[in-house]
Amino acid sequence: MSEDTNLPKPERIPFFQRMLDNPFLLLFIGVAMPTVFYTLWGVMEVATIPIAK
Amino acid sequence: MAQFRVCPDSGFYFDRSAESLMKVNAVAGVVSLLIAGILALGVILTRWQDVHLLPADLFYQVLTAHGINALIFWVIFFEIAVLYFASSTLLRSRLAAPGWAWAGFALMVIGAVMNNVAVMQGNSSVMMTSYVPMQAAPHFYLGLILFAVGALIGCFVFLGTLVLAKDDKTYDGSLPLVVFGALTATIIAIFTIASGAIILVPTFLWSVGYINHIDAEMYRIIWWALGHSSQQINVAAHVSIWYLITGILFGARPMSEKVSRFAFLLYIFFLQLASAHHILVDPGVSSEWKIFNTSYAMYLAVLASMIHGLTVPGAMEVAQRSKGYTKGLFEWLRKAPWGNPVFSGFFFALVIFGFIGGITGVVMGTEQINLIIHNTIYVPAHFHATVAVGTTLTFMALTYLLIPVLFRRALFMPWMAKLQPYVFSLGMTIMILFLLGAGTLGVSRRHWDMDFTGAMLSFDYPGTAYMMVAVGGIGGVLGVVGGAMFLIVTVGSLLFGKKLEPSAGLFQGFCGLPLADSVYNVEQPPRLERAEPVEHHHDGFEAPGTFVLALALLVCFVVYYAINWDYLSSVWPIG
Amino acid sequence: MSSFQPPADRIWWQVPVGKQEIIWAGIALVWCLIMFFMMPYWHVYGKQNLSTEAYQTNAEKYGAAVEAFVEEYQTGVDEQSGMPIVTPPAGSDIYMLGRLWQWYPILNLEKGKSYRLHLSSLDWQHGFSLQPVNINLQVVPGYEMVINVAPDQAGEFTVICNEFCGIGHHTMLGKIHVKEN
Numbered sequence: 001m002s003e004d005t006n007l008p009k010p011e012r013i014p015f016f017q018r019m020l021d022n023p024f025l026l027l028f029i030g031v032a033m034p035t036v037f038y039t040l041w042g043v044m045e046v047a048t049i050p051i052a053k
Numbered sequence: 054m055a056q057f058r059v060c061p062d063s064g065f066y067f068d069r070s071a072e073s074l075m076k077v078n079a080v081a082g083v084v085s086l087l088i089a090g091i092l093a094l095g096v097i098l099t100r101w102q103d104v105h106l107l108p109a110d111l112f113y114q115v116l117t118a119h120g121i122n123a124l125i126f127w128v129i130f131f132e133i134a135v136l137y138f139a140s141s142t143l144l145r146s147r148l149a150a151p152g153w154a155w156a157g158f159a160l161m162v163i164g165a166v167m168n169n170v171a172v173m174q175g176n177s178s179v180m181m182t183s184y185v186p187m188q189a190a191p192h193f194y195l196g197l198i199l200f201a202v203g204a205l206i207g208c209f210v211f212l213g214t215l216v217l218a219k220d221d222k223t224y225d226g227s228l229p230l231v232v233f234g235a236l237t238a239t240i241i242a243i244f245t246i247a248s249g250a251i252i253l254v255p256t257f258l259w260s261v262g263y264i265n266h267i268d269a270e271m272y273r274i275i276w277w278a279l280g281h282s283s284q285q286i287n288v289a290a291h292v293s294i295w296y297l298i299t300g301i302l303f304g305a306r307p308m309s310e311k312v313s314r315f316a317f318l319l320y321i322f323f324l325q326l327a328s329a330h331h332i333l334v335d336p337g338v339s340s341e342w343k344i345f346n347t348s349y350a351m352y353l354a355v356l357a358s359m360i361h362g363l364t365v366p367g368a369m370e371v372a373q374r375s376k377g378y379t380k381g382l383f384e385w386l387r388k389a390p391w392g393n394p395v396f397s398g399f400f401f402a403l404v405i406f407g408f409i410g411g412i413t414g415v416v417m418g419t420e421q422i423n424l425i426i427h428n429t430i431y432v433p434a435h436f437h438a439t440v441a442v443g444t445t446l447t448f449m450a451l452t453y454l455l456i457p458v459l460f461r462r463a464l465f466m467p468w469m470a471k472l473q474p475y476v477f478s479l480g481m482t483i484m485i486l487f488l489l490g491a492g493t494l495g496v497s498r499r500h501w502d503m504d505f506t507g508a509m510l511s512f513d514y515p516g517t518a519y520m521m522v523a524v525g526g527i528g529g530v531l532g533v534v535g536g537a538m539f540l541i542v543t544v545g546s547l548l549f550g551k552k553l554e555p556s557a558g559l560f561q562g563f564c565g566l567p568l569a570d571s572v573y574n575v576e577q578p579p580r581l582e583r584a585e586p587v588e589h590h591h592d593g594f595e596a597p598g599t600f601v602l603a604l605a606l607l608v609c610f611v612v613y614y615a616i617n618w619d620y621l622s623s624v625w626p627i628g
Numbered sequence: 629m630s631s632f633q634p635p636a637d638r639i640w641w642q643v644p645v646g647k648q649e650i651i652w653a654g655i656a657l658v659w660c661l662i663m664f665f666m667m668p669y670w671h672v673y674g675k676q677n678l679s680t681e682a683y684q685t686n687a688e689k690y691g692a693a694v695e696a697f698v699e700e701y702q703t704g705v706d707e708q709s710g711m712p713i714v715t716p717p718a719g720s721d722i723y724m725l726g727r728l729w730q731w732y733p734i735l736n737l738e739k740g741k742s743y744r745l746h747l748s749s750l751d752w753q754h755g756f757s758l759q760p761v762n763i764n765l766q767v768v769p770g771y772e773m774v775i776n777v778a779p780d781q782a783g784e785f786t787v788i789c790n791e792f793c794g795i796g797h798h799t800m801l802g803k804i805h806v807k808e809n
Contacts, residue, residue, distance in 0.1 A: 017641035020314050021227050023215055023236055026321055030240035031247070034278065034325035038346050039248065042274040042329070042338065049337040052683035052690070052772050109795055143632050180792050184753045186769060187794070226634035269753060269768045300631030307631055310640040312649050334765045336747075336773035337682030344667045352660035359656040363649065368631070420667045421676055427764040428755045428790040495762040497755070497790035501798045508799035509709035509730065512759060512786040584630030586637070594648045603652055607659065614663065618670075624761050626675035628776040 056147060057575040058568065062553070063301070063458045066578040069567045070151035071141035075134045075459060077158055077565035078207075079452070082130030083543055085165065086445070089123035090536040092116075093529065097484070100430075101526030102503050102519055109501040113178040116499065118169060120181035124440060125200070125283065126165045131448050132238065132290050133161070133207040138455075139235035139293070140214035145578040146223045149213030157206030160199045168196030180499060182280060185256060185267040194257035198250065205246045208239045224581035230307050230314065231300070234293025237317045242286045244325055248278035274332060281328040284436065287444035288358070289320055291402065294447050295365045298399045301454065302390065305372035306584060308364050308595065316364070319357035323349040330414075333423035343420045355415055362407050363603045367596035374595075382598040398450030398474040405478060406443030409485055412610050414439060416617050425621055428499075430522070431492025434485045441532075442481050446474060449539050456546045461554040461568065465545030469538050477535025483528025491521040493620070678765075681774040687750040690725060690772055697723040698733050706734050706803070713805075721746060721774075724787070724802065726754035726767045728794060731787045731802020738809045742778040755791030758804070764790060779806040 019025060057066045095115040098106040107115060141148045148154060170192070171177040177189035215236070218224060228236065252275040258264045296313070299305040307313045329346030332338055349355060373385030390396045413435040417426040426432065453470055456462055464470050488496075496503065496518050503514055503522065552558075556569030567573070594600060630636060637643050671677050697714065704713040712733040716722045718741035725732050727750040737743060747756055749769040756765040761781075765773070779785075787802035 011639055013639060014641045016315075017227070017639065020233070020318060020641075023212060026236065026318075027212070027240050027243065030237075030321040030325070031244045033322055034244055034282070034328070037350075038326050038328055039275060039278055041342055042332070042346075043271060045338045045342050046268075046270045046274060049682050049684050049771065052685040052693075109798065113792065113795070113797075184791070187752045224634055226638055227640065229630070229632045229634055231632045268770060270771055273766075273768070296631040305631060306636075309643065309645045309649055310635040310637075311643060312645055312653070334678060336766070336768055336771040337680060339680050340671060340677075344664075348664050348667065351664045355663075356653070356656050356660045359660075360649070360653055363652045367648070415663065419663070421670050421674060421678070424676060424678060424764060425762050427766065428757065429762070429764060493762075495757065495759045495788075497757060497788055499792040499797075500788075500790065505798055505801060507796075508801045509711070510706075510786070510801040510803055511708070512788065512801055515760070581633060583638075584633040584636040595646055596648060600648055600652065607655065611659070618666070621676050622674065624676060624763055625758075625780055626778045627763065628675070628677050628679055 055573045055576050057578055058572045059575055059578070060458050065142050065458060066145045066575060067459070068141045068146070068148050069573055070154070071137045071148035072459065073565040073567050074148065074151065074154050074158065075137050078130050078134035078137070079455070079459075080565070081158075081162060081165070082127050082134065082448075083452075083540065085122045085126035085130060086536070087540055088169070089119050089127055090533055090540070092119035092122065093536070094533050095119070097526050097529035097533070099501065101523050103523060104526065105502075110175070110178070112501050113180075113499075114172060114175060117178050117180050118172045121168060121172070124181060125197070128287050128440065128444055128448075129200075129204050129283070130161065132242070132286060133158070133204060135290055135294065135451070136207060136211040136235055136239060137214075139232045140211045140218065143229060143232050144214070144218040144224050145581050146214055146218035146221060148210065149217045150210055153206055154210045157203040157210065160203030160206070164196045164198070164200030164203060166196070167192050167199065171196060182276065183256070184276075185259070185269050185272045188260055191257060191260040194253050194260055198253050198257060201246045201249045201253070204242065208242050208246070211235070211239050222580065223578070226583045230310060231293050231297045233314055234289055234296060234317055237320050238286050238289035238293065240321055241282055241289055241325055245279055245282035245286060248275055248282065252276050252279065270335065270337070273335060277328040277331045278325070281331060282325045284440055285320070285324045285327070287440055288324065289317070291406070291444045291447040292361050292365070294451050295361075295399060295403060296368070298395060298450060298454070299365060299369045299372070302393070302396055303369050303372040305368035306587070308367050308371060312360060313364050316357040316360040319353050323354040324357075326350065327354065327418060330418040330423070333418075333420055334427045340420065347418050347420055352415070355411075358407075358411060359603075359606075362411075362606060363599060365403060366602065367599040370596035370599045382601055385598060392471050394453045394470045394474050395450045398446050398453065401474050401478040402443050402446040402450065405438055405446075405482060405485075407606055408609060409482070410435060410438030410443050412613055413489060415610075416614055419617075422617050422621050424627075425617075425624060426492065428497065429492035430488050430496045430498045433498050434488035434492060437481060437488075438485045442478065442485075446477060449477070450474070452539075452543055456543070456550065457553055460547060461552065461557040462546045462550035463553060465542055465550045470542045473535055473538040473542065476538060477532055480528050480531025480533070480535050484525045484532055485528075487521045487525035487528060491518050491525060494518040494521070496522060679773075679775045683772045683774075684770060685748060685772040686770060690748045691750055693746070694723045694725045694732065697721075702733075703736065709734075716743070719743065724756075725750055726756065726789065726800070727751050729789070729796035729800035731756070731789070731800065734803045734805070736805045736807065737779055739779055739782045739806050740809060742776055745775050745777050746772055747775070748772040752793045753791050754789050754793050754800070757788040757790040759786045759788055761785060766791065779804075782806045782808040
């Protein structure tokens with residue numbers, strides 16, 4: 001036990017590195033971004049085109 | 054029973070089931086390329102007006118099959134092989150759920166065959182885009198859906214293998230850069246395939262009569278989330294392979310792990326927004342949506358590509374300089390192994406992708422400039438620079454690397470392999486440049502007859518347009534010759550190449566069977582250690598030659614961009 | 629060979645980045661921003677910006693609107709094709725439709741005048757490609773787009789279809805004549 005406490009504390013891994021090391025977080029981002037900005041926004045644009053008189 | 058073999062030449066560890074799956078997927082990809090290549094000849098020899106080979110119906114049929122086989126089946130089959138290589142071989146891990154991987158492969162093959170049969174039967178000549186309300190036979194869509202489901206399973210097997218490797222602690226630290234790039238490709242693939250399902254499943258139901266209307270504009274928006282993103286999978290995949298090839302050939306290490314990974318992160322965030330490139334002259338979509346999406350937010354994915362454009366050759370330059378090729382700006386490049394098709398294929402792919410494919414892509418994806426380019430033959434010229442050279446030639450280069458390593462065969466007719474990247478690049482570059490020119494003159498894509506035979510009205514293209522398409526045709530034929538050389542070397546190697554392993558029999562070469570049991574003699578490969586530490590010194594320019602090349606790219610980019618705005622400003626004012 | 633090995637440093641995010649990459653990324657970012665702002669800039673100062681005015685419609689409704697337009701302003705018949713030639717007043721709403729396989733009707737316009745051009749398709753998707761000017765628009769059934777055009781050249785212009793629309797696709801042509809005023 002005492003040996004453990006004497007070891008130097010491992011340096012904290014920075015936020016960006018933790019994010020880049022997390023495949024499933026990246027998967028979420030990579031699917032959510034285009035779904036929201038491209039697909040959903042685009043579909044809304046088309047759905048709100050007014051009807052011709 | 055031991056699960057792994059080690060390749061004595063490369064030191065890569067192959068998992069038995071992953072190895073078979075890589076082989077079958079790569080072979081299925083090459084078969085698709087063979088079909089696409091033969092059909093390419095029909096397309097180019099018909100567009101070339103002096104030859105005008107095929108009748109209209111056959112031309113559109115051939116063009117549909119060429120597009121789907123080249124842009125979907127060839128690249129995605131090969132990419133699945135790359136994903137298994139990156140996750141299992143590079144990480145020294147067992148492949149997760151090989152049974153599922155085989156099921157996925159079976160679905161992909163059934164889907165690809167079904168779709169090709171539908172097109173061959175003649176009532177599904179709807180182009181790769183299959184825009185509604187033009188209708189194809191139901192099994193045209195069903196084939197694509199099955200193929201997509203199979204590919205999706207492949208993506209999950211890749212992710213599962215990442216988890217498995219982490220749990221088994223087969224490597225130390227973060228994922229290697231190449232695997233991280235493959236992860237980027239997988240993420241893009243999952244979005245792509247999900248979009249495909251959202252639009253193709255209702256379209257299939259419409260083709261069998263369960264749904265009576267598919268909105269044409271909705272279809273366009275969602276279909277392009279499939280159609281364009283599928284090509285972004287290629288970008289992420291081939292950039293990763295560039296890092297792999299420079300690592301293997303030169304022992305190059307990334308100039309900065311942080312910069313290269315951050316560039317991939319920008320791809321994950323922004324690359325797929327570019328599906329909007331196809332919707333820029335559509336009715337009713339707001340300029341805000343167009344500008345935001347067509348520019349990948351603020352061209353942040355272009356920024357990523359420009360960064361890779363520096364760091365890929367830069368890593369190679371640093372490695373070469375450390376070996377003593379330090380004379381002047383470019384000795385490192387002059388003394389590169391130009392006779393090795395793995396290198397020449399990679400390097401031509403990099404240059405043509407960046408200088409031609411990248412620049413034309415950004416220019417024509419500019420909201421307003423798209424008005425003078427949309428649906429002209431400029432568009433296929435652009436994506437032949439990105440996919441048919443950038444991606445395809447990279448995959449060809451990797452194949453030359455994998456034939457000895459994965460299939461344990463020596464290259465058949467190595468002199469032909471040596472020449473192949475030169476012939477293919479030259480032919481394709483001629484074709485691309487001249488078709489870009491023809492597109493600027495207004496020549497239409499997907500068009501059987503520049504003479505408009507049988508039309509009630511008439512129109513004459515300028516003579517230059519005919520000349521440009523004809524020269525493009527000559528280049529295209531040369532490109533097909535280059536493609537055939539690749540196929541001769543590849544198929545020849547598998548059938549007749551010298552066996553590097555006594556057990557590498559005929560069928561073990563290409564039918565997906567692993568090598569004989571005796572070759573698998575490693576229970577568990579040693580853990581993949583972190584790279585050797587190096588001193589980080591950042592006082593000067595480590596890769597000045599690459600920096601000059603990057604500046605040359607920028608100058609071409611700026612000049613060409615300005616020329617196109619100038620051209621746009623000369624057409625009729627519209628608003 | 630570390631491109632396919634894990635990074636050498638456990639905390640690679642904090643390894644300082646070389647000067648060369650920083651400079652290049654900076655230059656590239658500036659260029660990317662210039663390209664981004666070119667698009668809104670052109671909306672303000674450029675003369676070629678596609679209108680986003682559009683309406684949901686259908687073949688019957690749009691076909692009837694085009695027929696009414698032809699009836700009102702028809703001034704002749706084209707001998708070659710038998711298609712009506714329509715001469716609308718400057719500044720008015722003008723109509724063209726795409727169908728298998730023609731652009732209908734033939735329009736007579738005046739140079740330097742602005743028109744509101746309505747475009748839609750009665751059947752499949754078509755590509756409105758004005759030659760040799762080289763303006764290209766996607767024409768989608770069910771949607772009527774309205775764009776302002778102001779021809780600044782006189783002469784005969786041809787509309788080609790550049791979206792694949794079946795076996796007669798290559799015969800699908802239309803005409804716009806622009807007269808000097």
